[in-house]
Amino acid sequence: MRVVYHPGVQRDVSAILRYYDGVSKKLGDDFWADFRAGVERAAEHPERCHALESGLRRFNLKRFPYHFLFRLRPDTMRITVVRHHKRHPRVGLSRR
DSSP, X not given: OEEEEOHHHHHHHHXXXXXXXXXXXXXXXXXXHXXXXXXXXXXXXXXXXXXXXXXXXXXXXXXXXXXXXXXXXXXXXXXXXXXXXXXXXXXXXXXX
């Protein structure tokens, strides 16, 4: 399955990496690895991800308190937002 990203996802991930790199370069690298592994797992089995009422699906990262939301299209997974678990549930829902 092809994976595409909303332009806002780069800002989301960059902000998270800036934070974790400020704590420890290794922590930033670990977040990036966890995020990439999560994208691969979700692309392999998108039907296993929690479906939301909005038509999006949610994938929780294993090690970090973040998740990403994505839409399924024929042969494509479009990631629309990466956010902390404690962010308001509507953050990023307007992204297409």
